[in-house]
Amino acid sequence: MVANSSHNSMKGLQLFIADLRGSLHAEDREKRIMSEMVSIRKQFGANNNTGNINGHSSSTASLSGYQRKKYIAKLAYIFIVTNTTRISDVMFGLDQCCELMASVVYSEKFIAYMTLELLYNNPSVIQQIGDRVVQQLKIDLASTSDNMVSLALNFLGVTGKCDSNLTRELIHEVFQVLRSPTSAQILKKKSALAFLALLRNDSSILTQDARRKQLWIQRIMSLLDDTTNYRLMISVLPLIEYIAREVDGQACVKIIPQLSDILFNCISAGIKDDGTDHYDDSNYNNIPNPWIVTKVISILNILISSPSSSAGEITFSNIDQGTLGKLRTCVTKAIEIGTRPAVDVLMRTVQNTILFSLINFASKLDPSADAIVSSVNALCSLLTSSETNTRYLTLDCLIKLCSVSGKNARDEVRTHHMDQLFHLLLMERDTSIVRKVVDLLYALTDASNVQSIVNALLKYMTDSKQTHHHIRSDIAVKVAFLTENFATDSRWYVGVLLNLLSFSNASFNSNDIWQRLCQIVVNNESLHQLTCEYLLDYLAKPNISEAIVKAGAFLLGEYVELVITQTSCGELFNLFTEKYFSVSNLCRAMILTTMMKLYKRDSQIGSAVIKFFQLELNSLDVELQTRSYEYLKIIQLEKVSGARLMDVLFQPMVPFTGKRNPLLNRLGSAALSTSNLTSTLSNENSSSTAPTPPPTRKVKQSSQNVLYENQRLSTDWKDGFRRMLKHKQGVFYSTPFLKIFYRLSVSPSHPELLEVALTYVNISDWPITSLLTELISYKTDNDPSYIVNVINVPTTSISVGERATHKLEILTRRGSPIDQSPILNVNFKCGGNVSSVSLKITAAITSTIYSARSEEKSGVSLSQFVQRWRALGDALGKDGEFHRTAVIVAQDTLSHIKSSIDKMSFDIVEQTTVENTIFAAGIVHTKIGGSSGCLMKLRCLENEVDLTCKTTQGSYLAELIIQCVCEATI
Secondary structure: HHHHOOOOOOHHHHHHHHHHHOOOHHHHHHHHHHHHHHHHHHHOOOOOOOOOOOOHHHHHHHHHHHHHHHHHHHHHHHHHHHOOOOOOOHHHHHHHHHHHHHHOHHHHHHEEEEHHHHOOHHHHHHHHHHHHHHHHHHHHHHHOOHHHHHHHHHHHHHOOOOHHHEEEEEHHHHHHHHHHOOOOOHHHHHHHHHHEEEEEHHOHHOOOHHHHHHHHHHHHHHHHHHOOOHHHHHHHHHHHHHHHHHHHHHHHHHHHHHHHHHHHHHHHHHHOOOOOOOOOOOOOOOOHHHHHHHHHHHHHHHHHHOOOOOOOOOEEEEEEEHHHHHHHHHHHHHHHHHOOOOHHHHHHHHHHHHHHHHHHHHHHHOOHHHHHHHHHHHHHHHHHEEEEEEHHHHHHHHHHHHHHHHHHHHHEEEEEOHHHHHHHHOOOOOHHHHHHHHHHHHHHHOOOHHHHHHHHHHHHHOOOOOOOOHHHHHHHHHHHHHHHHOOOOOOHHHHHHHHHHOOOOOOOOOHHHHHHHHHHHHOOOOHHHHHHHHHHHHHHOOOHHHHHHHHHHHHHOOOOOOOOOOOOOHHHHHHHHHHHOOOOOHHHHHHHHHHHHHHHHHHHHHHHHHHHHHHHHHOOOHHHHHHHHHHHHHHHHHHHHOOOOHHHHHHOOOOOOOOOOOOHHHHHOOOOOOOOOOOOOOOOOOOEEEEEEEEEEOOOOOHHHHHHOOOOOOOOOOHHHHHHHHEEEEEEOOOOOOOEEEEOOOOOOOOOEEEEEEEEEEOOOOOEEEEEEOOOEOOOOOOOEEEEEEEEEEOOOEOOOOOOEEEEEEEOOOOHHHHHOEEEEEEEEEEOOOEEEEEEEEHHHHHHOOOHHHHHHHHHHHHHHHHHHHHHHHHHHHEEEEEEEEEEOOOOOOHHHHHHHHHHOOOOOOOOOOOEEEEEEEEEEEOOOOOEEEEEEEEEOOOOOEEEEEEOOOHHHHHHHHHHHHHHOO
């Protein structure tokens, strides 16, 4: 291959390769390599040393280009054949490689670039010859020979990710080749890919200059204008995709119609009605070009958001109808392509690639019901494919379609394709596909088909011999959850759950399932007797699963009186005695408790129960020993004193109040069910009373507020809170053991983000241990006013005199009252004392004011203040201001207030015209509302101060500012 590439017959290289291939033993091959390397060193004048890259011996200078090329090619082959382990041994040839790269002969330059592409990912190579390579690349990129430019671009495309210096030094040269109208098409293709490689290495080269970014992106997107040259388009599309995803997606939104045209033309050109093959760039073997289709769809997926996205993003509603119509037509044509017969596996792969790409994208286009039905039918037709990957991708696409497109897609599958899914579930042997089938069935389940789906899943668990235990566990949890959510017959519900628990060879963890069953049965009186009767039948069977024994021990112990007509307490005692020694210690402990409940119901079995407990006093398990001893003592005390301890200790089970369904924790993100998390069982179609699960614990916003409001703040917490309002650093709180300092800072670029650094100092004579901190926000969901992000927490122990740091960020999304600031709880142990501190960290709207005094900017003059005050009054009237009068008793009120608001970063208007009055201005910042100007006038009287504030966002924001000023100054 090397010889052909160099357009020369390098016989020495051919003989060397033949010798290595003909060596039968590794030792012989190693000897031949070492011999050749010694010869090459001698020819290069290296004298068995690494050589001096900047120096040239006389023997080196006498080498011809052909000889250099041959020796460098040998080194490259040695590097490849030794699996890149000889990097240090071939380093002596780097100088000659650079000499060869500077040659004007194409074959010599080709060998040099090819070799460096192999070696350049090694940092030592870059360190030694990086500068020389960059200089030569600049020369070659400016060459008038397309061949030389092509070699340089190839090299950058391969090695651009290895050295950030390549991006800084050469991206302008590469872009010149890309944008030049005189560049050949092959050079534009290569330069697009080389530019992408350099941009991936360091995208800041494009983003640091806004004007350059705008011009360059526009130039790159202009390469899509030539719709007749699809080969260039294939090279440019990955570059545009990277820019849209990583650099500036908004700048690429404008090409959505253009990309839609490209996609439409490509798909339309690829469909020929005459049945002939067309081999132009727009199609591949009479099928639309899959590389263009997938890349265009990938870019559109980045630029077009789902309909549920936040306002301001591009969705189907923002796209013009012409473009939207073309995209929908492309989906229809893709379905037509995907359902055509394929002549071979390669063609089928191409068809599926186009189909899956467009159907996954179709959900963003608000498809019609007919389009959804067509997509579902097209996908289900591929479930019979013999290709495992095709079946897997089809199921994955169906799950996404049913999840995103909603009821129409699910109804179509439920009506026409359920039998096909059941057949695939039973016949499939690939575990990954089985998982996808189970997830799809889970997403399709509702009250009308829950029985058929659950029965199919149970049949699979029963009949399958090769089921992986993780799949069995997943199916078991899904069956339990589906029956609870959608069952309409209580008898069927209980039967399914017990059948699921009865699998003696079950490899899944069934604790969540039997515990949930017991919760539901306890909370539904109509299920008590029914479940106990079922459990009696199961317990009578040999080799029953431990989960059934646990459920039976709990429920039969609670409701034994309901089945006393069918069996006696003595028979139940014997039944559990038989199961006792075949179960785990945990289950045995449950059985011991059940025996006590049976004894409470029927004291005639007392002697048998006492003997059994006495035997267990010698158990190897401490828990069983302890429980048996305690139960014997209870029986003894009852007989001696006559007290009815059993009635007190074993009262009937009260209904469960825990609301969280434990099965949900097992389902994870794979659960795509559309039902509520805690649906109840309906009895609309059943004559029996259906079970109602216990009420669930829904985490509401009010519960978060209750948690916040129930916090008891430490004594004198307001001192530090007020200091934090007007000082950027200081003492936050102090105890005899711990002193907390704070430091606040805001960035000029992000003033809505308040950085809080807390320092905990041990001022006691003992070390502080178990230092734990907790931050409680007033609101954490449903659009909170601020978001607290903890950067790092303090260490859990602080030695005497030492300190620990705690950093967090408070992002102000919108203004909120300061009494809703986050609460910091600090708990620690010192000298045997356990202490706790609860404080409020100031998250005030005035904390976002950034002082520009350090930038030596002039303040607001009185005339400017008056002008702006009047402008706000004319624009908003009374709706833009807030007024408050506060009573004060401090001396020197004017100077005190002036000093306080100055520390709060307000700009104070220097004036002597209006006495006893302070004029101040500032700009507050929020993440959602942006920057808002505020003007404030404070008039000081004898024992009160009159405050008026105007803001560009109305009186509510003005009230919040006045609230902060009053808290900090008055």
